[in-house]
Amino acid sequence: MDGAAETTCWLCERPLGRKVQWHHPVPKAKRGREVVPVHPICHRTIHAHFTNAQLVRMAGARQPLLAHEEIAKFLRWIADKPPDFHAPVRRGRGV
Numbered sequence: 001m002d003g004a005a006e007t008t009c010w011l012c013e014r015p016l017g018r019k020v021q022w023h024h025p026v027p028k029a030k031r032g033r034e035v036v037p038v039h040p041i042c043h044r045t046i047h048a049h050f051t052n053a054q055l056v057r058m059a060g061a062r063q064p065l066l067a068h069e070e071i072a073k074f075l076r077w078i079a080d081k082p083p084d085f086h087a088p089v090r091r092g093r094g095v
Contacts, residue, residue, distance in 0.1 A: 010036035010062065011046060012075055017083030025060035027052040034060060044089040045074050 009016055010023065021043045026032030029052055038046070046055075049070050058064040065071050078085070 006037060008037075009039050009042050011038050011042040011065065011071075012078050014039070014078070014081070015083050019084060025055065025058075025062070027055050030056045032056075032060065039083065039085075041078065041086060041089060045071065048089050048091045 007016055008014065010025075016037055016039065019040050020037050021040050022035040023038045023043050023046060024032040024035055026034065046065065049068060050058075050065070066075070
């Protein structure tokens with residue numbers, strides 16, 4: 001991973017704060033090995049809207065997540081929040 005990738009969130013691309021979580025774009029339970037840094041709120045949002053089976057079908061790609069209406073709405077909302085911003089995450093309807 002290059003330095004820039006480690007300083008920004010894989011999902012929202014905002015700078016990372018003090019708390020960083022590591023997300024498996026292909027779930028570990030489905031033999032995914034790669035991890036990417038994400039904010040805790042971004043990590044919870046991914047898993048609130050997608051099952052492991054859905055994430056496997058995306059093959060670790062970020063673009064299908066960005067195209068999802070609820071994720072796009074979340075990204076617009078979170079864009080101006082500070083790196084360590086915290087709020088409850090609503091569950092998606094499909095999960």
